[in-house]
Amino acid sequence: MHWDIPRSHPRYESLVVREKLVEAFIDGIVVPQGLIAHGRGEAFDYILGERSHPFALVAEETTVASMLLARKPVISVNGNYAALAAREIVELAKLTGALVEVNLFYRTEERVAKIARLLEREGAQNVLGVGCEKAQIEGLESPRGIVCRDGIYTADFILVAIEDGDRTQALRKAGKMVAAIDLNPFSRTAQTAHITIVDEARRATKNMIEIALKLGEAKRSKLEEIVKNYDNRKVLAEAFKTIMMRLSEATEKGVIMEIP
Numbered sequence: 472m473h474w475d476i477p478r479s480h481p482r483y484e485s486l487v488v489r490e491k492l493v494e495a496f497i498d499g500i501v502v503p504q505g506l507i508a509h510g511r512g513e514a515f516d517y518i519l520g521e522r523s524h525p526f527a528l529v530a531e532e533t534t535v536a537s538m539l540l541a542r543k544p545v546i547s548v549n550g551n552y553a554a555l556a557a558r559e560i561v562e563l564a565k566l567t568g569a570l571v572e573v574n575l576f577y578r579t580e581e582r583v584a585k586i587a588r589l590l591e592r593e594g595a596q597n598v599l600g601v602g603c604e605k606a607q608i609e610g611l612e613s614p615r616g617i618v619c620r621d622g623i624y625t626a627d628f629i630l631v632a633i634e635d636g637d638r639t640q641a642l643r644k645a646g647k648m649v650a651a652i653d654l655n656p657f658s659r660t661a662q663t664a665h666i667t668i669v670d671e672a673r674r675a676t677k678n679m680i681e682i683a684l685k686l687g688e689a690k691r692s693k694l695e696e697i698v699k700n701y702d703n704r705k706v707l708a709e710a711f712k713t714i715m716m717r718l719s720e721a722t723e724k725g726v727i728m729e730i731p
């Protein structure tokens with residue numbers, strides 16, 4: 472930590488997370504563009520009240536059910552997601568039987584290895600990304616489209632977080648089911664994914680761990696029913712409605728917080 476954030480600071484959590492990302496940037500895990508993306512996410516989280524809404528929980532439950540049903544589910548991890556939630560990613564992968572693959576927009580082998588090591592320190596085994604047989608996702612020019620043949624390339628279900636729209640679209644075109652954690656429901660990622668989780672990445676992953684603990688023993692038919700009843704348009708519409716409601720409340724009141 473570069474400076475002591477007083478616990479009493481009203482935005483303590485958010486400042487700690489920022490520091491975490493700055494440290495991950497200095498360690499070569501997060502790229503500068505990732506810091507900018509984080510700011511964009513924070514803005515949406517602020518508007519959404521920094522909590523997991525029911526529309527996010529429904530998407531999270533469907534993602535876990537889909538992962539449990541999938542032939543080969545993969546959690547795709549980039550620098551920001553690893554910096555924010557390495558421990559939770561590893562736990563979720565264990566509970567759902569998903570593989571973990573480091574997959575980067577700004578790819579260097581060195582950064583892939585650093586992120587894989589970070590995940591391994593949190594208990595991950597066989598993290599894909601380094602040393603695997605490579606394959607190319609169509610529609611993404613190299614090196615953005617490089618994935619592991621035994622991982623994302625042959626997966627049927629992929630969870631991405633804090634991801635760019637091109638990649639989500641390319642994965643979908645490649646015939647994968649895609650769930651995306653993205654706080655901005657306007658983003659191309661949010662609009663393209665089959666399941667859009669409009670929630671903060673670490674909070675969403677923690678929620679999915681809780682859900683996986685509950686659904687782990689569920690019958691296949693119950694999981695199939697959850698997936699069948701899911702409507703991503705409705706979930707996105709609810710996210711937009713919540714943003715609108717929070718903004719219209721603020722428009723009416725002007726002052727929305729107690730200033731001592």
Ligand code: ATP
Pocket residue numbers: 508509510511512513515555632633634635636637652653654655657658659660661670671672673
């Ligand atoms: P797109 O290409 O999908 O239209 P974009 O150009 O914003 O979106 P990126 O910058 O690659 O693409 O995506 C980062 C996305 O992740 C942004 O939509 C941002 O709101 C979101 N985001 C950033 N931090 C978090 C976080 N901690 N949790 C969830 N989402 C986040």
